[in-house]
Amino acid sequence: MAGLSKENLERARQTIALYPQARSAMLPLLHIVQEQEGYLTEEGMAQVADLLDLSPAEVYGTATFYDMLFTHPVGTYLLSVCTNIACLLNGGYELLEHAEKRLGVKAGGTTADGRFTLEEVECIGLCGNAPCLTANWRFFGDLTADSFDTLVDDLGAGRLSETVPRHGTLCRVRRSVGLTAAGPKGEQAKPPPEEAAAPASEAPQSVAPGTHDQPPSREGAEKAAKQASEVPKTGDTASDQGSGRRK
Amino acid sequence: MADAASGEKTSVTITVDGREIEAKPGEMIIAAAERHGVYIPRFCYHPRMRPVGMCRMCLVEVVGPRGPMLSPACFVPVADGQVVNTETPGVKKAQDGVLEFLLANHPLDCPVCDKGGECPLQDQTFAFGPGETRFVEEKRHWEKPISLSALVQLDRERCIQCDRCTRFADEVAGDALIEFVGRGAEIEINTFPDEPFSSYFSGNTVQICPVGALLAAPYRFRARPWDLEQVESTCQACAFGCRIAVQSSNDKLTRYLGLDSDPVNHGWLCDKGRFSYEAVNSALRLGHPLVRSGSSLAAASWSEALDAAAQGLSDARTTFGAESVAVIGGARLANEDAYAWAKLAKGVLGTDSVDCQLGDGLPPEVVVGLPRATIDEACSASSVVLLAPDIKEALPVLYLRLRAAAVDGKTKIIELSPCSTGLTRYAAAVVGYAPGEAAAAARALAGAEPAGGNDAVEAARAMLGDRPVVVLGRPSVAESAQSIVEAAGVLAQLPGVRFLSALRRGNVHGAIDAGLAPGLLPGRVSLNSAGDWFSRHWGSVPATAGLDTAGILAAAAAGNVHGLVLLGADPLSDFPDQQLARRALERASFVVAVDTFLNDSVQHADVVLPAATFAERPGTTTNIEGRITRLGQKITAPEVAWPDWMIAVELAARLEADLGFFSMEEISEEMERLAPAFAGVTSELLASRPYRDGVVIPLREFPSPTRPTTVDSTADPMSTPGVLHADDQGPTEPVPAADDEGDEVEVSPSEVPGSDGGANRPPLLEWDGRVEPVTLPKPDAYALRLVVGRKLYDRGVLVQMSPALAPLAAPPVLRAHPSDLDRLGVKSGGQVRLRSARLSATIEVQADPHQRRGTASVPYNVPGLDTGALLRADEPVTEIAIETL
Amino acid sequence: MATSVDPIVTRNIGNPESWTLRSYLDHGGYEGLRRALKMSPEEVQSEVDKANLLGRGGAGFPAGRKWSMLRKASPSYLVVNGDESEPATFKDHMLMEEDPHQIIEGTLITAYAIGAAQAFIYVRGEFALGIERMTSALNEAYAHGAVGHRIFDSDFSIDVVIHPGAGAYICGDETALLESLEGKRGFPRIKPPYFPAVMGLYGAPTIVNNVETMSNVPWIILNGGEAFAAMGEAQATGTRLFAVSGHVVKPGNYEVELAKNTFRDLIYDPRYGAGIRGGNQLKAFIPGGASSFWFGPERLDMPLDETKVKGEGGSMMGSGSVIAMDENMCMVRASWRLVRFFQRESCGQCTPCREGSSWLEKIMRRIENGAGRTDDLDLLLDVCDNISPGVQWPSKWPPNMTTICPLGPSIPPPIVSAIGMFRDEFLVHIKEGACPYG
Numbered sequence A: 001m002a003g004l005s006k007e008n009l010e011r012a013r014q015t016i017a018l019y020p021q022a023r024s025a026m027l028p029l030l031h032i033v034q035e036q037e038g039y040l041t042e043e044g045m046a047q048v049a050d051l052l053d054l055s056p057a058e059v060y061g062t063a064t065f066y067d068m069l070f071t072h073p074v075g076t077y078l079l080s081v082c083t084n085i086a087c088l089l090n091g092g093y094e095l096l097e098h099a100e101k102r103l104g105v106k107a108g109g110t111t112a113d114g115r116f117t118l119e120e121v122e123c124i125g126l127c128g129n130a131p132c133l134t135a136n137w138r139f140f141g142d143l144t145a146d147s148f149d150t151l152v153d154d155l156g157a158g159r160l161s162e163t164v165p166r167h168g169t170l171c172r173v174r175r176s177v178g179l180t181a182a183g184p185k186g187e188q189a190k191p192p193p194e195e196a197a198a199p200a201s202e203a204p205q206s207v208a209p210g211t212h213d214q215p216p217s218r219e220g221a222e223k224a225a226k227q228a229s230e231v232p233k234t235g236d237t238a239s240d241q242g243s244g245r246r247k
Numbered sequence B: 001m002a003d004a005a006s007g008e009k010t011s012v013t014i015t016v017d018g019r020e021i022e023a024k025p026g027e028m029i030i031a032a033a034e035r036h037g038v039y040i041p042r043f044c045y046h047p048r049m050r051p052v053g054m055c056r057m058c059l060v061e062v063v064g065p066r067g068p069m070l071s072p073a074c075f076v077p078v079a080d081g082q083v084v085n086t087e088t089p090g091v092k093k094a095q096d097g098v099l100e101f102l103l104a105n106h107p108l109d110c111p112v113c114d115k116g117g118e119c120p121l122q123d124q125t126f127a128f129g130p131g132e133t134r135f136v137e138e139k140r141h142w143e144k145p146i147s148l149s150a151l152v153q154l155d156r157e158r159c160i161q162c163d164r165c166t167r168f169a170d171e172v173a174g175d176a177l178i179e180f181v182g183r184g185a186e187i188e189i190n191t192f193p194d195e196p197f198s199s200y201f202s203g204n205t206v207q208i209c210p211v212g213a214l215l216a217a218p219y220r221f222r223a224r225p226w227d228l229e230q231v232e233s234t235c236q237a238c239a240f241g242c243r244i245a246v247q248s249s250n251d252k253l254t255r256y257l258g259l260d261s262d263p264v265n266h267g268w269l270c271d272k273g274r275f276s277y278e279a280v281n282s283a284l285r286l287g288h289p290l291v292r293s294g295s296s297l298a299a300a301s302w303s304e305a306l307d308a309a310a311q312g313l314s315d316a317r318t319t320f321g322a323e324s325v326a327v328i329g330g331a332r333l334a335n336e337d338a339y340a341w342a343k344l345a346k347g348v349l350g351t352d353s354v355d356c357q358l359g360d361g362l363p364p365e366v367v368v369g370l371p372r373a374t375i376d377e378a379c380s381a382s383s384v385v386l387l388a389p390d391i392k393e394a395l396p397v398l399y400l401r402l403r404a405a406a407v408d409g410k411t412k413i414i415e416l417s418p419c420s421t422g423l424t425r426y427a428a429a430v431v432g433y434a435p436g437e438a439a440a441a442a443r444a445l446a447g448a449e450p451a452g453g454n455d456a457v458e459a460a461r462a463m464l465g466d467r468p469v470v471v472l473g474r475p476s477v478a479e480s481a482q483s484i485v486e487a488a489g490v491l492a493q494l495p496g497v498r499f500l501s502a503l504r505r506g507n508v509h510g511a512i513d514a515g516l517a518p519g520l521l522p523g524r525v526s527l528n529s530a531g532d533w534f535s536r537h538w539g540s541v542p543a544t545a546g547l548d549t550a551g552i553l554a555a556a557a558a559g560n561v562h563g564l565v566l567l568g569a570d571p572l573s574d575f576p577d578q579q580l581a582r583r584a585l586e587r588a589s590f591v592v593a594v595d596t597f598l599n600d601s602v603q604h605a606d607v608v609l610p611a612a613t614f615a616e617r618p619g620t621t622t623n624i625e626g627r628i629t630r631l632g633q634k635i636t637a638p639e640v641a642w643p644d645w646m647i648a649v650e651l652a653a654r655l656e657a658d659l660g661f662f663s664m665e666e667i668s669e670e671m672e673r674l675a676p677a678f679a680g681v682t683s684e685l686l687a688s689r690p691y692r693d694g695v696v697i698p699l700r701e702f703p704s705p706t707r708p709t710t711v712d713s714t715a716d717p718m719s720t721p722g723v724l725h726a727d728d729q730g731p732t733e734p735v736p737a738a739d740d741e742g743d744e745v746e747v748s749p750s751e752v753p754g755s756d757g758g759a760n761r762p763p764l765l766e767w768d769g770r771v772e773p774v775t776l777p778k779p780d781a782y783a784l785r786l787v788v789g790r791k792l793y794d795r796g797v798l799v800q801m802s803p804a805l806a807p808l809a810a811p812p813v814l815r816a817h818p819s820d821l822d823r824l825g826v827k828s829g830g831q832v833r834l835r836s837a838r839l840s841a842t843i844e845v846q847a848d849p850h851q852r853r854g855t856a857s858v859p860y861n862v863p864g865l866d867t868g869a870l871l872r873a874d875e876p877v878t879e880i881a882i883e884t885l
Numbered sequence C: 001m002a003t004s005v006d007p008i009v010t011r012n013i014g015n016p017e018s019w020t021l022r023s024y025l026d027h028g029g030y031e032g033l034r035r036a037l038k039m040s041p042e043e044v045q046s047e048v049d050k051a052n053l054l055g056r057g058g059a060g061f062p063a064g065r066k067w068s069m070l071r072k073a074s075p076s077y078l079v080v081n082g083d084e085s086e087p088a089t090f091k092d093h094m095l096m097e098e099d100p101h102q103i104i105e106g107t108l109i110t111a112y113a114i115g116a117a118q119a120f121i122y123v124r125g126e127f128a129l130g131i132e133r134m135t136s137a138l139n140e141a142y143a144h145g146a147v148g149h150r151i152f153d154s155d156f157s158i159d160v161v162i163h164p165g166a167g168a169y170i171c172g173d174e175t176a177l178l179e180s181l182e183g184k185r186g187f188p189r190i191k192p193p194y195f196p197a198v199m200g201l202y203g204a205p206t207i208v209n210n211v212e213t214m215s216n217v218p219w220i221i222l223n224g225g226e227a228f229a230a231m232g233e234a235q236a237t238g239t240r241l242f243a244v245s246g247h248v249v250k251p252g253n254y255e256v257e258l259a260k261n262t263f264r265d266l267i268y269d270p271r272y273g274a275g276i277r278g279g280n281q282l283k284a285f286i287p288g289g290a291s292s293f294w295f296g297p298e299r300l301d302m303p304l305d306e307t308k309v310k311g312e313g314g315s316m317m318g319s320g321s322v323i324a325m326d327e328n329m330c331m332v333r334a335s336w337r338l339v340r341f342f343q344r345e346s347c348g349q350c351t352p353c354r355e356g357s358s359w360l361e362k363i364m365r366r367i368e369n370g371a372g373r374t375d376d377l378d379l380l381l382d383v384c385d386n387i388s389p390g391v392q393w394p395s396k397w398p399p400n401m402t403t404i405c406p407l408g409p410s411i412p413p414p415i416v417s418a419i420g421m422f423r424d425e426f427l428v429h430i431k432e433g434a435c436p437y438g
């Protein structure tokens, strides 16, 4: 990698500016690297170290503490199947077994084509819709073997590319202002105009360009924004409401 | 108990196992209990690091409002009236439990583990642990061992995740290059991939590792702990004076361990010091006298060699006068050796051209004649002004101490420097200057010249505070000592200022104090004022001051030195004008070398006398603050090598003189009696337990010169296994009966110089501050003024003769400001041609924004560049040009 | 029979696009903040004090009291804990996705009350949609003048930062969360100091409160602390959001009045869990998250009152998650899975937790897989005792610990409960060398 893209570097700088101490931006910055590269490359970690004035070992040591951060390549789609108590009680292990068969890899493995990484995870907080999983941290609940297969088919065919962003992308909504409490001076911390330009009230879920395969047109952005605000669906198998929604 | 003045509590009372003990407010239970003989088991706790309370081995019951609660003794501070139980069944069960947990995944490979036999985990299992294991599961597996660096290996299976090494690296060394990686049971210690733990202090992690997880590559599999014998001593790899335990097996050195000296090293060592024992063991050591026959040196007996040496020196003296004899060197010697040689040179040979520095230091009257600060005083001063070489490279453990003071926020570091150094990161203000212009920078800082709107100078001035300490040495050997002397003169005017010397070579301060310096006599007195006193006791002393090393070499090159003694000196590689040194050695008609290796300069000698060195003879040594500590003898010198003092005595005898002593003990008695600064420093004092950390001389000058040590040198017993106390100092020193209370040694005021009973000893030298201003050449727009500093790992014998260290001496890099590189069209990272009036060489170049514009830095005496050949002793600054290849 | 009160924290959920500013404003959003800004910080604090709002993050400490313990020093910070990772707890997840503005409003009011210099909302990393909705809401709130410089033209200014976690349960512990927010490994901090209110983020005084705790604050300001305290009883005031999961007919998050309702209501009331699926019998339930001691059906009528659950029950309501297990569930397997959770999530600092959790997990797995030994149960209990001295069945609260943080003593409860209640089931596993439930 040639380091963070210009845009991501700018994002990184803006993120650092949000905190009283630079090191606090560690996790957000690592998410940016992972979003760009798919995982934490050595170069990426070294660059984060540089930005935060730390040693690369400090970044590496910190990153490896966290389950969502990968220091080795993972598939385009990370399927994280929960087997913790609520899912255990509702067939989580059966789902995982089915997933292993369907994808032909054991939990922890990545399919040969590099599309899917399957992992067994602890409770993801969708226990009202157990058994469940996340695909790149987008939630899918009340799964059956069939609906799992449909999900894998849809992901593989790119049918969900807007609701389930490609690898690593954690959050498609950008903060639209920097720190302002200190008054006008703080406002200078505003992010680049294209993001600030969309008034928050008009496009609350403004999706930043560059996170999708194609830079979305204005119209596309709005569509994506709308989708981002909805709970991802796979046919009729996914949870029909917000995650953990049942009331 | 309360301090009457402040009203603050100075001690609290706690009850440990039913016994009331006094504790210091704020200290941890574990420390208070230990001082009173209650040892609470522990692994992660280290008294010199932030407690983390992770291993949970130190759990004890602290009685609280809800009854006794298990609490980590390493993390809970004492409180008045606190009740602590360390031996209840509940405590015992918790501790047993922790041990069992630790052993669950710990491999039982003790027989092949370096730590076996001195392992706290082994010991505590033996002392407290269960007899058998209930853990039948498979243990964790890791590849064993992996290399963290060239010096340190890691067996992760043995690691007990105590955070000691990682805390040390980050907190103490400031090199956060090893970290916890992973989480929970999968935690390992590791580096960033492909970025080794290349810290100057890495060996400390091996020493403080409570198990055999971290291993020193040079020691691994070399010895079994129960075969080791040991003695306390003081490291001589630099002049900081770290206290160490010297360990040997089969009359070979096997290991140095850092001892915790509260005023000095806090238990830490640098890797150069720690592994330099390999040089002592080297097969290339000189073991036999050699005498020149024709173009080669041939083995000879001591009497042949001594006869030849005496003959040559005496011929020179009778034919050309005493001024034609000179002595260079002495920093390798113990204080007593140095005194014997000073007496031989000045009292017998009659020359004052004696210099233990090699043109890379400062005039001796400046070193000893300024008001001095101790290391502790520097590290607790409100500001420290650095006018010194890169402390990290020159005096690494002083770097640790100053860094800690700066990180704590207590002390502001103000750096006067033409380039970045290891401490620049921690400096509160940096005042840059161009080589040769240190005095102007000093004047600006001292307020003698307007700051001229320079913010850095203004900021630095505001930080000075009322009692600043100046760390003084030569920032660069490519800049004349004169300009630093001038700057020192300016800084000496700061109110309340004190100085800490940053001369780096071994026992250079002891050698100066013993009189191995021109114009000085033993005990920090000048030839002028003490000439009579010493003539009276020695018979005679030279009438006028002699030459320093630069002067001696110039005289030799001009054919005026007919008897030259190299006393552990290698001017060809150490003197910052290689051409002059070469001409001098070639033209000196008779050269005697007293040394441990046949180095480049020694090859020019007519007679070579093999000397015993570190750990092969007892004695004392003096560090940068003037602290005298004892050296321990542990092994015998190779073949027939002798201690330097004995060589002096025998040479004197052949010159028909009697030095008047036949043992180290007698020398130290004479020094105490005659050399004013040594007054009161008796071997009894140094051998007594309260003064195990030595004493700072002169005894009267410091507020608490003889402050008895309060911290046990085994403050962290886990890292100094088997080291009990200072009494074990080697066989030749008298060991007073050491009971705990009764060995307080009184320093009688009558022994203190200047006081009534001082028997009219001459006064200690005070520097008059007189300096000749330096005239600098006009700057040349295309030239860069050179800054030359030393690296820790260089081409010196200590590094080169230690197989583990030699490969660490890195090739040279030239550093210059990015704008200069741009201006000259040179790319950072590439090779350039470096040109001076004398030399042309290719070298890698790096941009460094901390480098002052118009200057460039190169290291001294590293493989790949003969920096010494670039320099001229008579030029105030050196200029070079760089060109793309 | 379950009581019926109007919901507080879930009152907006179900509104179309409840997460948008427009919807929030349509339902009285940010009125609490406007009102609070007209009060003095002390008055705000005193309303919350009167409400006796207990923290909803697990420890159950009164929010008002916590705020009053803030060491007076500048700067001080507010950190909102949205790291929710406790097994079978999914209430904060819902609040962050469905009503982010309510959390932000509560955060702003709290920041005002305590005089914070900056506020951080730490959202569990895996909650991507939650992070997106929280971020959007924050953007909207800035644009609306509710955050930032001179909020609603008052003299009060504050910035809020949404901070994503990166996957580590332990970061829910407030001190680990602060470490993580400082960009470090999420190692819980050792005590003393006991409270972040004394030494928290960057060493400065810091209040850490849970997302649900924050969600209650706007309502309390609008309706008064007394109105809140009028619900529930004594030490269990107001309503609380319970996450009900496992073998119930209708798993989900249910907001119910405290003290007046019981676990039976949560599991059996048709409005809530609606009973055990397939008409099966309830075998046991976990009353307060993975770290709590289990209850048998005989405890169903225990009121939802922390003092009672702790005192009489020896367990806790913890994070407010109730997991029902039916008669067909293997208790060895259920408790093994919870132990495995702690084993995977132990931060690794403390020897007893790091090594103990791995060891216990291995023994439990062995038993479940049919390789158990007869003395394994004693071994399990003794190892538990070395992590949490004095741990016993029937259980007692609070647990003792040999570790830094409460994760260590969270490991024994599932084991001790399962062995205590279902020892025979373990013995069958060991004797028959297999799990009787397949």
Ligand SMILES: Cc1cc2nc3c(=O)[nH]c(=O)nc-3n(C[C@H](O)[C@H](O)[C@H](O)COP(=O)(O)O)c2cc1C
Pocket: C054, C055, C056, C057, C058, C059, C060, C061, C063, C081, C082, C083, C084, C085, C086, C169, C170, C171, C172, C173, C174, C175, C208, C209, C210, C211, C213, C214, C405, C406, C407
């Ligand atoms: C292991 C562990 C995990 C925790 N997880 C959470 C959590 O996910 N969310 C939360 O709000 N509090 C959690 N807590 C409790 C917090 O430490 C803290 O008490 C709480 O955030 C304070 O907020 P409150 O007073 O509003 O409840 C956890 C505590 C521990 C020991």
Ligand code: SF4
Pocket: C170, C187, C188, C345, C346, C347, C348, C349, C350, C351, C353, C354, C403, C404, C405, C406, C407, C408, C409
């Ligand atoms: S108890 Fe466990 S999770 Fe908590 S600090 Fe200790 S090792 Fe970490």
Ligand code: FES
Pocket: B041, B042, B043, B044, B045, B052, B053, B054, B055, B056, B057, B058, B059, B072, B073, B074, B075
């Ligand atoms: S926890 Fe106290 S010594 Fe390790």
